[in-house]
Amino acid sequence: MSANAHGPSEALKGLVRRQYFWGIVAIxxxxxxxxxKDPGYLAVSIGQSGNLAGNVxxxxxxxxxxxxIAVGMCLVVSTGGIDLSVGSVMAVAGAVSMEFLNGASDTxxxxxxxxxxxxxxxAALGAxxxxxxxVVGLQPFIxxxxxxxAGRGLAKVITGGQNTTATNETFRWIANGYVLGxxxxxxLALLLAxxxxxLVRRSALGLMLEAIGMDAxxxxxxxxxxxxxxxxxxxxxxxxxxxxxxxxxxSVMTVDVSRTGYQLELDAILAVVIGGTSLAGGKFxxxxxxxxxxxxxxxxxxVVFLGVSSSATPAFKAVVIVVLCLLQSERVRRMFRQRxxxxxxxxxxxxxxxx
Amino acid sequence: MSESLPIVEMAGISISxxxxxALDEVGLRLFPGEVHTLMxxxxxxxxxxxxxxxxxxKIDEGEIRIAGEPRRLGGxxxxxxxxxxxxxxxxxxxxxLTIGENVMLGHEVRGAAGINWRATHRAAGQTLKKLGLGxxxxxxxxxxxxxxxxxxxxxxxxxxxxxxxLILDEPTSSLDANExxxxxxxxxxxxxxxxxxLFVSHFLDQVYAISDRLTVLRNGRFEGEYRISDIDRAQLIxxxxxxxxxxxxxxxxxxxxxxxxxxxxxYSAKGIGRKGAIDATDIELHRGExxxxxxxxxxxxxxxxxxxxxxxxxxxxxxxxxxxxTEITTPAKALARRIAFSSENRRDEGIIRDLSVxxxxxxxxxxxxxxxxxxxxxxxxxxxxxxxxxxxxxxxDPERPIRLLSGGNQQKVLLGRWLATEPELLILDEPTxxxxxxxxxxxxEYVSVLADEGLSVLFISxxxxxxxxxxDRIIVLKDHRKIAELEGGQGVSADSxxxxxxxxxxxxASADAAVREEVTT
Numbered sequence: 001m002s003a004n005a006h007g008p009s010e011a012l013k014g015l016v017r018r019q020y021f022w023g024i025v026a027i028x029x030x031x032x033x034x035x036x037k038d039p040g041y042l043a044v045s046i047g048q049s050g051n052l053a054g055n056v057x058x059x060x061x062x063x064x065x066x067x068x069i070a071v072g073m074c075l076v077v078s079t080g081g082i083d084l085s086v087g088s089v090m091a092v093a094g095a096v097s098m099e100f101l102n103g104a105s106d107t108x109x110x111x112x113x114x115x116x117x118x119x120x121x122x123a124a125l126g127a128x129x130x131x132x133x134x135v136v137g138l139q140p141f142i143x144x145x146x147x148x149x150a151g152r153g154l155a156k157v158i159t160g161g162q163n164t165t166a167t168n169e170t171f172r173w174i175a176n177g178y179v180l181g182x183x184x185x186x187x188l189a190l191l192l193a194x195x196x197x198x199l200v201r202r203s204a205l206g207l208m209l210e211a212i213g214m215d216a217x218x219x220x221x222x223x224x225x226x227x228x229x230x231x232x233x234x235x236x237x238x239x240x241x242x243x244x245x246x247x248x249x250x251s252v253m254t255v256d257v258s259r260t261g262y263q264l265e266l267d268a269i270l271a272v273v274i275g276g277t278s279l280a281g282g283k284f285x286x287x288x289x290x291x292x293x294x295x296x297x298x299x300x301x302x303v304v305f306l307g308v309s310s311s312a313t314p315a316f317k318a319v320v321i322v323v324l325c326l327l328q329s330e331r332v333r334r335m336f337r338q339r340x341x342x343x344x345x346x347x348x349x350x351x352x353x354x355x
Numbered sequence: 356m357s358e359s360l361p362i363v364e365m366a367g368i369s370i371s372x373x374x375x376x377a378l379d380e381v382g383l384r385l386f387p388g389e390v391h392t393l394m395x396x397x398x399x400x401x402x403x404x405x406x407x408x409x410x411x412x413k414i415d416e417g418e419i420r421i422a423g424e425p426r427r428l429g430g431x432x433x434x435x436x437x438x439x440x441x442x443x444x445x446x447x448x449x450x451x452l453t454i455g456e457n458v459m460l461g462h463e464v465r466g467a468a469g470i471n472w473r474a475t476h477r478a479a480g481q482t483l484k485k486l487g488l489g490x491x492x493x494x495x496x497x498x499x500x501x502x503x504x505x506x507x508x509x510x511x512x513x514x515x516x517x518x519x520x521l522i523l524d525e526p527t528s529s530l531d532a533n534e535x536x537x538x539x540x541x542x543x544x545x546x547x548x549x550x551x552x553l554f555v556s557h558f559l560d561q562v563y564a565i566s567d568r569l570t571v572l573r574n575g576r577f578e579g580e581y582r583i584s585d586i587d588r589a590q591l592i593x594x595x596x597x598x599x600x601x602x603x604x605x606x607x608x609x610x611x612x613x614x615x616x617x618x619x620x621x622y623s624a625k626g627i628g629r630k631g632a633i634d635a636t637d638i639e640l641h642r643g644e645x646x647x648x649x650x651x652x653x654x655x656x657x658x659x660x661x662x663x664x665x666x667x668x669x670x671x672x673x674x675x676x677x678x679x680x681t682e683i684t685t686p687a688k689a690l691a692r693r694i695a696f697s698s699e700n701r702r703d704e705g706i707i708r709d710l711s712v713x714x715x716x717x718x719x720x721x722x723x724x725x726x727x728x729x730x731x732x733x734x735x736x737x738x739x740x741x742x743x744x745x746x747x748x749x750x751x752d753p754e755r756p757i758r759l760l761s762g763g764n765q766q767k768v769l770l771g772r773w774l775a776t777e778p779e780l781l782i783l784d785e786p787t788x789x790x791x792x793x794x795x796x797x798x799x800e801y802v803s804v805l806a807d808e809g810l811s812v813l814f815i816s817x818x819x820x821x822x823x824x825x826x827d828r829i830i831v832l833k834d835h836r837k838i839a840e841l842e843g844g845q846g847v848s849a850d851s852x853x854x855x856x857x858x859x860x861x862x863x864a865s866a867d868a869a870v871r872e873e874v875t876t
Contacts, residue, residue: 202729203726203727203728203729204721204724204725204726204727204728204729204730205726205727207710207714207718207721207726208721208722208726210709210710211707211710211714211718214707214708214709214710215703215706215707215708217703217704218698218703218704218705218706218707219707219718219722220666220685220686221664221666221686221696221698221704221705222686222707222718222719222722222772223686223687223689223690223691223719223722223723223776224687224718224722225687225722225725229726282709283709
């Protein structure tokens with residue numbers, strides 16, 4: 001689609017045309033606002049053990065779980081579906097790991113076992129979504145809504161309604177540890193996102209998912225196995241949400257069954273949309289979802305930093321996101337372009353809109 | 356009267372897409388009270404020109420005058436307010452609404468308390484009656500109508516808009532002879548009321564039956580405007596394709612007898628059927644043989660093909676493939692067993708619009724391999740190169756989204772998609788529908804070559820002549836059942852098939868059997 005890049009200016013143009021470009025701009029703007037309030041905002045200090053610390057690092061840390069669920073959501077959305085259950089799956093993952101670790105010894109083995117257990121349980125929840133959507137043929141919205149409601153209940157049953165606490169250094173390290181001076185959570189999230197990106201783009205999974213999302217009938221006649229693919233995609237979404245749950249609980253080593261992952265499905269959906277993936281399905285963009293997730297984390301931190309009262313927080317978030325969506329909208333951009341073209345005595349700079 | 360002022364005059368129209376000049380200084384004049392046909396091959400620029408006139412595309416150069424006034428058409432709404440209505444090739448209606456709602460959409464009768472639905476439906480009924488569709492109940496859901504009748508509803512919809520210019524973009528491609536006649540009656544009455552009609556069709560007979568004047572385009576250029584009486588068919592075809600028609604005739608003349616294999620059939624089904632789609636039917640297909648399915652629209656042609664492919668699940672019947680009993684219940688299973696099926700519904704069941712030509716081409720092969728074994732880029736490129744050049748896909752740019760190609764070229768890409776799976780049995784449902792003479796001949800020729808190479812082809816077309824010309828054996832269907840099986844050859848012609856269909860059911864079952872015996876011997 002993009003012409004072959006000649007030099008950095010062309011590369012820049014290519015970047016500008018990306019849907020997630022405005023996400024990057026928004027992150028920069030938010031940081032700028034913070035910088036204005038506090039000139040030292042962006043400062044990154046090096047702690048005694050060589051670990052980086054600072055507001056930016058905090059943002060990256062907070063972005064980690066959102067990145068994971070956004071990547072999973074991105075794949076589900078590309079098939080024309082949606083997964084509302086990711087927040088609840090996070091809670092279940094937290095509940096399972098905390099309950100397990102509460103009774104286990106503080107060893108590396110039990111820490112890893114807890115993660116393994118989370119993978120199994122969250123894959124199972126994803127599989128339930130998958131069966132409801134692909135075999136039973138329910139609408140994704142309804143199927144995952146059911147799991148969203150049931151999942152939180154399940155988390156409460158697992159912990160007996162308590163906010164279980166546990167100690168396990170290995171598990172804690174996942175959220176609070178550092179590698180190469182950067183938080184482990186962020187690196188892990190990035191690694192998993194990268195792995196998913198490679199998985200879908202190096203195999204034919206991405207093409208198949210897009211084919212289903214664009215035209216399910218034609219894809220079926222072309223021999224695409226929709227059922228198996230949907231099943232796979234919801235399981236992937238579940239497992240990624242499970243990891244996000246581990247991230248969210250490991251930092252405090254406590255699961256808050258009614259707060260962990262609460263409404264995070266909405267953040268994930270927003271991140272996906274900001275990243276340039278249409279909710280109608282089809283073409284998807286994992287890099288964009290990651291950018292979107294980081295933006296949301298930045299936004300959350302900014303709201304706190306600016307001291308926006310907690311009751312006005314949602315409104316502030318909404319304004320930023322609406323502006324962003326407007327900037328991305330093809331129609332609004334065309335309006336701007338026409339205005340510019342009209343101003344320049346109409347030399348008919350004709351860019352055929354390749355949507 | 357032809358020297359009255361043209362209602363629409365397009366002059367020097369040029370439109371470019373990235374890398375392609377779709378129209379190069381093309382002109383078109385439409386006169387009130389005339390049927391004007393736009394002729395040209397696929398990719399000649401017919402659709403682009405129409406979209407320029409309906410405001411979908413902006414023109415780069417040139418001028419559009421409507422009733423003498425220069426007009427800039429910035430969108431479809433502009434065109435509609437200028438009195439230009441369009442009925443597209445593929446019906447664009449809301450199948451979930453009622454017939455009346457579709458006809459009146461945007462023109463609902465309003466009363467004091469919003470829309471007066473009773474009056475709206477009554478008005479819809481009157482419009483339908485004017486077009487001889489009085490038997491339709493406006494309150495019925497549109498989805499209950501066959502595609503052909505939906506097309507007529509689409510035309511009545513444009514009548515409500517009080518149009519001065521009516522554009523019919525291949526309205527007849529899905530209609531049977533009766534419906535075409537009905538449509539033509541409507542067109543003639545509109546013409547006599549002074550409406551200028553722009554008609555696009557690939558059926559020469561229809562063009563000569565209805566047109567007063569025609570304009571020929573080739574490769575985005577204007578070839579000429581003629582009164583229908585001034586140009587004969589041979590001249591017209593050579594204008595359109597820019598070469599001698601001897602090549603086309605040679606296909607007709609060739610003796611299409613292939614060696615009939617006596618060996619066991621590649622595919623054989625006993626009593627394959629599905630409730631409401633097609634009665635239990637026996638069918639045998641051999642290697643190196645083209646079998647035609649003939650029958651009117653709704654006779655069960657497509658339904659039978661879909662059962663063979665597993666697109667619909669058969670209720671009954673036993674299938675033997677290569678001597679082994681098997682079950683084909685999904686398209687994926689069919690592809691794994693080397694059966695490919697090209698749907699008649701190119702737009703909804705064929706192409707995936709937003710994917711590139713390359714992705715569309717490799718999709719079926721990739722689906723069969725499964726997602727975990729991606730087709731290496733080198734092999735993809737090999738497939739793309741092979742079929743883009745073998746089938747003459749234009750433009751030959753594999754990274755272009757397929758929706759930007761013309762219908763005929765989309766069809767070629769789809770044919771390539773199925774051939775890339777190296778099928779043993781290829782089912783082609785209306786592969787030449789809505790395709791110009793040139794591309795049609797290319798595809799027909801290719802089908803013959805494939806059969807010569809040992810492929811088994813099941814060929815479906817609503818043009819009986821085409822079935823006769825292509826097929827070694829013809830299965831005739833009527834009312835969801837097989838009524839005859841004819842060996843192709845000297846004795847079989849479109850007429851004889853029509854006779855079989857017409858005479859079936861005149862007598863009782865025994866007469867029916869007699870006809871069948873008569874034609875098979």
